[in-house]
Amino acid sequence: MSRTARNARTAPLGEAARPALSQRPGGDSASAWRANRKRLRDHDVKRDAVVRTAAQAFADRGFHNTSLDDIARALDVTKPTIYYYVTNKEELLFQCFVTGLEPIRAALRAVRAAKEPGRDRLNTVLRQYAQAVASDFGWCMVIAEHQDLSPSMSEHIRALKVEIDQGIRRLLREGVKDGSIQPCDVKMTAFALAGALNWIAHWYRATHSMSAAQVADAFVTIFEEGLRPRAAAARSKRTTRQRARTGSAVERGTANGIRGKS
């Protein structure tokens, strides 16, 4: 939590974040360890850097294809150093999970108070959701398998996911009740929404021409409209931003999740 504030600083190690991890040492921030000659004592920041770098590596090569040596190398340190900040490879994955899920939980908490109609509250959550899934931790929170965690950690993650799921279903129910959402099978709809959004982690890369926010907007529009044409009169709320991009080949990639550039 102190991280977000700290991260803006360039100093310690905060930004092993943004740039792809595959960069060669000469570049920049892959390791603030080396960047500042001095040995910094900022345990939390470094730990976060370890977790974030791990998340990027996992997203890149998969959990089991990523050795701790790989992660260490990306940070310009050695493997035992990783173990200084984290007890396990497993715990590393767990931290990625939790870190990634947190923003979604926060979004859900945030709209609890709001008094807008259900659909609008849902949409803001969905937008946050999409952003989170498009982040460095998207892969971990979505694709990583709970099989790779111990039962207790797996159960912990599960509880977080249940919380999110219930939150979305609740918004759906409330929206149906206040008339802002079409009556529907709440459970299945929640599945469909989560699936579409989670899948973003499979194909989205920050290097694409669409920002995560744009993707989020596009998806919200799709969810709202549905495939079946609406009477022209009913199009009241449709924004134009969507229409403009219709049909454009934004970037490479397939809907099935294999990325364009190998």
Added chain:
Amino acid sequence: MSRTARNARTAPLGEAARPALSQRPGGDSASAWRANRKRLRDHDVKRDAVVRTAAQAFADRGFHNTSLDDIARALDVTKPTIYYYVTNKEELLFQCFVTGLEPIRAALRAVRAAKEPGRDRLNTVLRQYAQAVASDFGWCMVIAEHQDLSPSMSEHIRALKVEIDQGIRRLLREGVKDGSIQPCDVKMTAFALAGALNWIAHWYRATHSMSAAQVADAFVTIFEEGLRPRAAAARSKRTTRQRARTGSAVERGTANGIRGKS
């Protein structure tokens, strides 16, 4: 953790796959050609059994957490026997991929000829898609990572997925053109559809109270309707089957893909 009471078989590598309507070899005055053909067929059946069993095991424990000894044990054979039917663990995964994707490709080919409006053709494909993803091979085709395949095999898979993606986009375009589908961002819509459907592999278990076909129907309805309420008059095509189940707690599970029963 027993996956299901699936292969309660004891016979080595016979029909874990199918009822295996074994035709008696005796009577036939078997020409060499015939005999060869029969042996070959047997071989194929067993190979399919290996692949299917592997798919189930992968879905259960994940690719890297499943040893070939595990798969062998599930088939009541030993590891080298697996290597008799398959060259690699990698190839095993590859076969799961291909086998799982095939029905979807078939569905796309099937509707190419049809002269219904685009939306209807799309819906039938989506239904088939959902069924495929809910099959034994769902996990492999969706969740398995191409990282675990050699470049050539990975590229092969990628090509298949591109084909499916393009097929869906094509249907969307045609539907928009013939007026049966709401104008939309075709690419993003394809992503959303594929994501929602693919995600089924994360949560669906055949033991659930909903059949795969029911899930498919529910999803198609959701896609068609959209979240924003429609004018009551416009509800022409809506089926009642959907309305009946609204709000029912069908079974355990979360939209985020951790299964209910451990």
Added chain:
DNA sequence: GAATAAACCTACTTGCGAGTAGGATACTCG
């Protein structure tokens, strides 16, 4: 009823990667 091949086995080798022991170096603070 041999000869031949298919189908399956036991008993290995091998490499990779998670995790550790124990020591070296740098920073902080009195």
Added chain:
DNA sequence: CGAGTATCCTACTCGCAAGTAGGTTTATTC
């Protein structure tokens, strides 16, 4: 400056699982 601690390293262990060598059993064909 020197004690104490935080940080990081070199150099290992060790188990697991992929893959193999080479033999044994069972079916098939002449």
